[in-house]
Amino acid sequence: QSALTQPASVSGSPGQSITISCTGTSSDVGGYDYVSWYQQHPGKAPKVMIYDVSKRPSGVSNRFSGSKSGNTASLTISGLQAEDEADYYCCSFTSITTYVFGTGTKVTVL
Amino acid sequence: QVQLQESGPGLVKPSETLSLTCAVSGYSVISGYYWGWVRQPPGKGLEWIGTIYHSGSTYYNPSLQSRVTMSVDTSKNQFSLKLRSVTATDTAVYYCARVAVGGQTDFWGQGTLVTVSS
Numbered sequence: 110q111s112a113l114t115q116p117a118s119v120s121g122s123p124g125q126s127i128t129i130s131c132t133g134t135s136s137d138v139g140g141y142d143y144v145s146w147y148q149q150h151p152g153k154a155p156k157v158m159i160y161d162v163s164k165r166p167s168g169v170s171n172r173f174s175g176s177k178s179g180n181t182a183s184l185t186i187s188g189l190q191a192e193d194e195a196d197y198y199c200c201s202f203t204s205i206t207t208y209v210f211g212t213g214t215k216v217t218v219l
Numbered sequence: 220q221v222q223l224q225e226s227g228p229g230l231v232k233p234s235e236t237l238s239l240t241c242a243v244s245g246y247s248v249i250s251g252y253y254w255g256w257v258r259q260p261p262g263k264g265l266e267w268i269g270t271i272y273h274s275g276s277t278y279y280n281p282s283l284q285s286r287v288t289m290s291v292d293t294s295k296n297q298f299s300l301k302l303r304s305v306t307a308t309d310t311a312v313y314y315c316a317r318v319a320v321g322g323q324t325d326f327w328g329q330g331t332l333v334t335v336s337s
Binding site for chain 2: 147155
């Protein structure tokens with residue numbers, strides 16, 4: 110299985126909105142509503158920010174939102190803050206009952 | 220509060236077997252979630268290794284399937300990973316995690332660095 114495709118980097122100024130894309134195939138992203146998004150700060154374990162495409166776990170800011178269209182899922186961070194600077198990974202269930210991560214996106218707050 | 224803690228050797232020789240255990244506290248491994256392993260080579264992205272259910276059902280990354288075995292010990296409330304015939308490319312931080320249906324991993328261990336070197 111190939112890693113899902115994400116942009117290597119995305120940047121924005123404080124207060125702006127940014128969107129990270131995650132492109133797969135009909136065998137993963139496009140075939141199931143099981144896409145999750147993870148935030149990872151340096152030296153830390155990943156933290157789930159979105160699951161099941163657009164659901165937000167308790168305690169996660171509503172500035173984070175998820176969506177999907179066809180084989181591409183997206184994570185939008187609105188009202189960008191300095192603390193949002195981190196690496197972000199998407200993850201999808203696949204047709205062979207495993208999971209696959211995206212290539213990862215480094216978010217920089219200018 | 221659910222807590223996971225990885226343990227195992229930090230250094231493994233090439234061609235040998237990497238063995239890690241994840242001790243779970245605050246939640247029973249038989250209470251309805253899957254349990255998984257994820258790894259991250261230094262400076263690189265995340266890679267899903269596999270998941271296991273308390274019944275023993277396993278689901279492995281196809282690229283690692285021939286070398287991976289996962290197991291659950293319900294009496295000790297822990298689960299384990301074995302990766303055979305390791306090479307330097309298996310050097311990574313290995314994380315264990317609780318996995319919901321659909322892949323949401325809501326609790327993670329702190330991660331343990333395993334280096335493959337002679």
